[in-house]
Amino acid sequence: MSLLSLANVSVRYGRLTAVRKVSFAMKEGEILFITGPNGAGKSSLLRAIAGVTLPANGRIDFDGHDITGRAPEDIARLGISMVPEGRDVFGGLSIEENLMVGTGMHSHERGWRARAQNELAAVYATFPILKERRHSQAGLLSGGQQQMLVIGRALMTHPRLIAIDEPSLGLAPNITDQVYERLIALQKERKLTLLIVEQSSTRAMLVGGRMMLMRGGEILLDGDARALGQSEAMQAAYFGYGDH
């Protein structure tokens, strides 16, 4: 059974259709890259899954629940953690406070405080720089550190699926390498399901897993990242050769 499935999901902003009848499913533990040029509708798709944007039609299911049009906080509580584009850290809060915001969703469970502390220790072990600077304001961190912080913050909520929008945006290549290295290690360790949006397919080919190509609000290709990345169909679809 699939963990996340979308059926004919469309997203519209006024008269503009950003996502056009998209359907796909993800298995638990899968890594899925959604690539495609600017304006392909990748971010809109993620926002619809996270409940931030209401889909115009279609249905989204997660772990046996229909989450179409549910509030973002309900979707987060079901186990989808969203890391939006542009690394939305709470700039005025300290790093530790940023990490703790999401742990409140488990506050009805017994022993959640102890678990949150364990989780915090685990995140600090993965990203030692965050521990070093845990009392400083998050707004003062560098781009790479902020990216680590938002990934750590997503992990703190104990998600089953993490959706990340352009983790490499604005980062130096070696910092991006670091971020991915940790991310993939975490994915293996916790059997996380990863949905990653990136503009280029290079990262997907490096990491492996499954890749989809979006353009004009539709999914044009879907397959193994490495095989697809080298195919001519990919080049053609990305740049839209022969369309016009």
Place this chain on the structure above:
Amino acid sequence: MGQILQVVFDALSLGSLYALAALGIALIFGVMKLVNFAHGDVIAFSVFALLWPSVDAVAIIFAGNLPWFLLIPFVLAIGAGLSVLSEIVVFRRFRRANPATMMIASFALGFVIRYFLLMLFSSRPKSISLLPALSQPVEIFGARIPLLQLITILITMAVLIGLTAFLRRTRFGLEMRAAAENFTMARMLGVRANRVIMGAFALSGALAAAIALILGSQTGTANIMMGANVMLMAFIATVIGGMGSLAGAVLAGFLLGAIATVMQTILPPDARAFRDAFVYGAVILVLIFRPQGILSARGTKERV
């Protein structure tokens, strides 16, 4: 020396009122970008909740005769309750509307509350004696300070310290601060929008009720317009402080109180009638040089 001290205490107690009111407005603005113009009417409502409905000049005290340790929680609960109710009945429906629409809705709500009071109590101010023991003066370094003034300042300090501790040390405070910076992101981390917004309204309403208690005791009258002047000054304080910045709102509230009090003292007697014009002139000067406010708030991201 005594006279200077007198001015300092006047400025601090007036500033306290403005700061408390500005805080109530900034709290709600922070989480939902709503400038709640009904805030002044919540203040008036909290005072009238102590009286039986009547149109006479002398108020018939209802809950006002309670001992202070019951009276104060009662009034705070009234303010918080009305404020939360206004969120549930009115503002919840406007959550996805733009800030201008919400502001107009708040004007409408203010009118509803005010005319509800008008219907029950008439527009004639009523004399009430709330906590009469507080009007006695105390002597500090040669200045005769009304006990109430002293208590106003102390209460405000206590509220500010308490609120800071609440925002910094509790889980709910953390969620409110996160929501004030980026509401959508906070929700994507499981922070419940309704809970945070209702919490902000409850706090804001309780602050309005605290002002109602102070104003009622200070002036000895209940008047359906009594919140309007404070509300206006408080709104100006939140603008000068930087919309949504709690520290800025408090700071600007005290600043306005100080300017108003100092003007009252140093202006020639003939010009004192125009004191407010001078105060607003000072406001314009501040905004010319710092249009974003003294402490501009982070998190100007839109709410969902």
